[in-house]
Amino acid sequence: MLRVCALYPDLMNIYADRGNLLVLERRCLWRGIGFELSASGLGEPLDAERHDLYYLGGGQDRDQRLCAADLVERKREALHTAAARGAVVLGVCGGYQLLGHSYTLGEEQIAGVGLLDVRTVRSEGPRLIGNVAIEASLPDGAGPAAQRGTAAARDHVLAGFENHGGRTQLGAEALALGRVLKGHGNDGRSGLEGARRGSIVGTYLHGPLLPKNAWFADWLIARALAIDPGELAPLDDRLERAAHLGARRAAGV
Amino acid sequence: MASALEPKLALARAVGALSRLRGGGATSAPGKLLVALDRDAIATLGARLGRGSALVSATNGKTTTTALAARIFEHAGIRLVHNRAGANMAGGIAAALLAAARPHKQIAGELGLFEVDELWLDSIASQLGPRAVLLGNLFRDQLDRYGELEAIAARWAEGLRAERLVLNADDPLVADLGRGRDRTLYFGLEDESLALPGLAHAADAKHCRRCGAPYFFERVYLGHLGHYRCPSCGQQRPEPIVTATDVTLQGVRSASFTLRTPAGSGRVALGLPGLYNVYNALAAAALASALEVELNSILAGLDGATAAFGRAEAVTLSLASAAAGAGPLTRELRILLVKNPAGANEVLRTLALEPGQHDLLGVLNDNIADGRDVSWIWDADFELLAPRVRQMSCSGTRAAELALRMKYAGVAEQRIRVEPDLSRALAAAAADTADGAPLYALPTYTAMLALRELLVARGEANSAWG
Structure with missing residues (x-):
């Protein structure tokens, strides 16, 4: 049974984040793994023990401010407790920014929950928008290549779309989620994208990250269930692979 | 120097003719060139229109709404300059004006009726100083290009040049633009039977524009359109004066409703399907009503209207x-x-x-x-x-x-x-x-x-x- 909790699903959902939750659900159910989806919204408590995977998507600036205050005030402690016991925490786009220490917009600084050692600053420069592909660096046992025993780096590719005004810098304790192959990534300069610490993952590859990268959905499912991805029953992924390749082509990789 | 526009019109026209000869379908090419040659071209040509201009913008339904409004104005005997093919940025609007421009500072048309891209609206409005701007809805759309909804709404709120706004009362983001403005005309749906069980997943604008508290929706018709009020600050859906009631939807073929305006009411049978087209027709009727078109022309223009291009x-x-x-x-x-x-x-x-x-x-x-x-x-x-x-x-x-x-x-x-x-x-x-x-x-x-x-x-x- 995979127990997922979506944080602020009615506000932090601007880039079709629902697609990620749907992919987790179907890929569990198709394998006979139970699936439970809960939500925790503004003003609601968050259970630190009950869920295997916590999901935080992207929102509009205004909604994101509302959520940030609530997140720090009411849910910070529970998220830290959950992460410490090994639950997966996935932050996408705005959700990634809020997993860090802070998000600075001019004079204003919005505090994040500090699960990832990153800081984000809204730049005067243009928004970083476009198709993006990265080569993810994940622990052993991840990615279809590793499952076949051929750890070819190209098979760790995550493809998606990014659209963010913030530039994110990694602190000393943060690892990037991956290396940018095409696109902007964290800040458009460092060649790095996203951040990861154990099972806490943040990325700018927004909205339907998992539909475009079914292998990564499986990595997250396995991680949340504390099993090896190789233990998950294989699925007929012809359409998933075609969609992944389509997204890579769009990024030029 | 005003007279300098004429040779530029000729040049832009010649380039347009060449591009058509080469089989290009780009309706805005000569307009783009014209704007590049003279950045006041839209304002200058627009000023020749005896009845001024009306602009239509929305995330969804721009082309259909504008086509329906055109039918109404034509029934009322008003000659239009209209970007009919849907090229709705500066180039497309300039191209429509260019095509209508005649020698001796004349123009073939009385009223400019322009569908305008959301991102171009403030700029086009400042050039044309329109008699009315109709805003139908704001939904999430092409976020890579448009930025976020709130940003568009904020941009419009900062100052949209228009003698009169015609706004959808059912869309909180749009309706709020009428705050503090005179003579705003609101339109909306009044039909309880169409209410959905709740907000759609992709609903936008769930929070009060003024105080940030979640709206209470008494009814949701479509996306985030409906009857809403803020339990915290009391802001609520403005009372519309042009409304649609007794809506009947007939699958993918047609829809009908009763149109109510201050001048009276009448039944409208559209050759267009779906609630979204009822909104489009209602919006077109509201625009025509704001420009003092008679009810008979409005009803005749909408009756039997069929699909816009595509x-x-x-x-x-x-x-x-x-x-x-x-x-x-x-x-x-x-x-x-x-x-x-x-x-x-x-x-x-x-x-x-x-x-x-x-x-x-x-x-x-x-x-x-x-x-x-x-x-x-x-x-x-x-x-x-x-x-x-x-x-x-x-x-x-x-x-x-x-x-x-x-x-x-x-x-x-x-x-x-x-x-x-x-x-x-x-x-x-x-x-x-x-x-x-x-x-x-x-x-x-x-x-x-x-x-x-x-x-x-x-x-x-x-x-x-x-």
């Missing part, structure tokens, strides 16, 4: 004759443009009103005019239609991603075909369409253009460019 348009397809033998085999193709979650949801809802299993051709492109980001398909409720799909061919530059969306919506994989080539996808989808059943095409914007081009080449549709 919107719910019907085309007869010929099947390849191999299977024939006994005369020509045909299928009806109905084109329903889908380009963002709110628009797609209304199309899906309308399709779900049609009985039986459906044959579908989905075409997902990611060209600039579609939005490069195809994430939105995961926000659209394809689940509504999933149990009713007999077969769906997925085509376009991102065909596989649309196919995957259908799979996760619950359509069995054997009912899904992936064929990026549009011509082959159309042929295969038509061949598999059940006898007597229509084939529904759901294309994004550039896919709709490509599909029409293909149909014109096959001799099954007329060219839009006249």
